[in-house]
Amino acid sequence: MSSAPERDTTFNNPVIPGFHPDPSVCRAGEDYYLACSSFEYFPGIPVFHSRDLVHWTQIGNALDRPSQLRLPPGTPASGGLYAPTLRHHDGRFWLIVTNVSGDGNVLFTATDPAGPWSDPVRLPGVHGIDPDLAWDEDGTCWCTVAGVSQVRIDPYTGETLGEPQRLWSGTPGAKAPEAPHLYRIGEYWYLLIAEGGTERCHGVSIARGRTPNGPFEPCPDNPILTHRGTEHPIQNTGHGDLVQGPDGSWWMVFLGVRPRGGTPGWHVLGRETFLAPVNWTDRWPVVGEVSPVMAAPPWPLEEPAARPVRDDFDLSELAHYWISPRSRPAEHCTTKERAGWLSLRARGGSLDDPEVTLVGRRQQHHSCRTRALVDPAEGRGGLAVRFDEEHHYEIETADGEVRVLARIGPLRSVVASRPVAAGPVVLRIDTAVTREVTEARQGPDTVSLGVEDAKGTFDVLAALDGRYLSTEVAGGFTGRVIGPYAVAGTVHVDWVDHEEVPD
Structure with missing residues (x-):
């Protein structure tokens, strides 16, 4: 009589190695989907699928047609597509992103995240980078951008509804409040942001409020994730996104780098996608310890798909x-x-x-x-x-x-x-x-x-x-x-x- 295979107890971080920065994740049923920035490269915005949050398979690129993505010859290196947000809402997948070298903020939809994705819906009234999408109970769609500011939009037409409003912008004096993500969790709306710049001082902070447009109360333990000032082998940790598993557990995907060599330490693979567990204390998220080898989620891990050689x-x-x-x-x-x-x-x-x-x-x-x-x-x-x-x-x-x-x-x-x-x-x-x-x-x-x-x-x-x-x-x-x-x-x-x- 054969015994059941033992459950994997650890996994390796990063979960998506190499140049895969600014991860945004959503869940549809028991499936997870994730998108990353692609900057000056075509096709744009790689899209990944996973059943366990650990093993990811690329299933496509959201922007794979010239009609979706204009990157003119003058697009500089590290120009192009910045910081997508990927969401599943009302039976449809939504992706919003900034093309800093072309059309500004644009929105795409798909019924299948593997594609095809729609042609862009342009958002000329949304100014700023790193756009986020969130819907409240009455169907209002809120778009929040780096800075941090927010405006209501019609996601089908790209029309803005009202004037942008400034929101909580992180720790006073901290530079580059960016990568906002807005969530309704329990009785609060949570506003998650990155701050400190995407280099060694990068971090993630959070605030909460009773309505999607605030006012927001900052977490007393901000930043809830950073490796600044440490000798940790994973640095520049930030630009996070939260997702809840089917079992009710919470997780964060975020970017980080793995410097090598002497001083100052050089990272050559770019910013990579990492995973960490999240617990809740006093209705605030607490990010678990991050390391190159992590304790596995409580569910069985999928057999990893072989990366094509x-x-x-x-x-x-x-x-x-x-x-x-x-x-x-x-x-x-x-x-x-x-x-x-x-x-x-x-x-x-x-x-x-x-x-x-x-x-x-x-x-x-x-x-x-x-x-x-x-x-x-x-x-x-x-x-x-x-x-x-x-x-x-x-x-x-x-x-x-x-x-x-x-x-x-x-x-x-x-x-x-x-x-x-x-x-x-x-x-x-x-x-x-x-x-x-x-x-x-x-x-x-x-x-x-x-x-x-x-x-x-x-x-x-x-x-x-x-x-x-x-x-x-x-x-x-x-x-x-x-x-x-x-x-x-x-x-x-x-x-x-x-x-x-x-x-």
């Missing part, structure tokens, strides 16, 4: 996790031109160009290996690690040669080169986390770029310091993206694989 480009459409800077016209990126291959037709002449043709996936592991079989017979291109136009490393092939290039701020150089035989070549980029910090200036990881032969031997042309592809150096709000690109003619890619390498 290899893409052979055998499908007519790209997988959900592939993203591109600003746009991805079909005439410049297709799997239909050459069966089983991804064909990339160049636009920009280098990765310095905002319109470069690049298809990448978020780096999700500190130590990882990315490989691609690239045929440059009709052009020039390769495999890149991109942070923005001024911070990227790449290994490029054309005319019987491979070379490693590095762009760090105003400096651009060819670091190394060597000849290769004509025909397709396996390009490879490995990142290896710094295991032991021996002095204060030591970087977070090493990025090795080279070629791989038929036996799998890795010929490293250059091993570069990873600190220069980090938020602390490059600035902004994103993280590393790794993938193939073309900068002249057409480059064909047979496959790409990306996998974690144990530290």
Whole structure:
């Protein structure tokens, strides 16, 4: 007689690793859905599904059509889409977000969170970023934005109903009150915000009132979540959203970073999505301890879906996790031109160009290996690690040669080169986390770029310091993206694989 399998007692944080910031979560029945910011990348706003809050599978991108998302060529790195709020109300899913480089605040709806999502409903009367949606008992829809201010809206037309009103804006003197979320929980309305800026002083605070527009009384224990001034391995914790489980328990998803190396500590994966339990004391939420290994929720955890490692480009459409800077016209990126291959037709002449043709996936592991079989017979291109136009490393092939290039701020150089035989070549980029910090200036990881032969031997042309592809150096709000690109003619890619390498 077989015994029932043992329930998992722990899980790993972050629950969605890599550049997945500003998480917003909702529950429909026993299913959870989550959306994140995507900034200058297309398609925009990745959408995830989970049955246990721990294991998440990307089911789509809410903004996957040009009619939904305008990111003009002048969109700067870390511009674009900021801080979505995802809600389930009246049998429909609602997503509101700010496009700081295009249409301002816009609202989308769907009956299935996997899509398709509607074309945008524009909200010209809603000013500010990080918009939130909440409905009261009589059906009034309240939109609250960073600052913090609030206005009633018609979510079907985008019309504002009345004038914006200022609300509680967090701790006096704390900068950047943002990421507001409004909830009716029991007899109170709760206003959750982030404050302190999205760097090391980030935190989450909360207030409550008897009506959705206040007045609001701040929690005496604010901030209810922060790691400022600590040596905790998870930093910049903030931008949270609350959700209640079917069993009545409460949870918070929030962003954080995992700095590595010496001083000041560099985070290279961007801001990631973390999970923590929430208890209630005197009708105030108390966020539980946050750590890289957490006690599991009281329900059975789902069998985690295997993260895709290899893409052979055998499908007519790209997988959900592939993203591109600003746009991805079909005439410049297709799997239909050459069966089983991804064909990339160049636009920009280098990765310095905002319109470069690049298809990448978020780096999700500190130590990882990315490989691609690239045929440059009709052009020039390769495999890149991109942070923005001024911070990227790449290994490029054309005319019987491979070379490693590095762009760090105003400096651009060819670091190394060597000849290769004509025909397709396996390009490879490995990142290896710094295991032991021996002095204060030591970087977070090493990025090795080279070629791989038929036996799998890795010929490293250059091993570069990873600190220069980090938020602390490059600035902004994103993280590393790794993938193939073309900068002249057409480059064909047979496959790409990306996998974690144990530290």
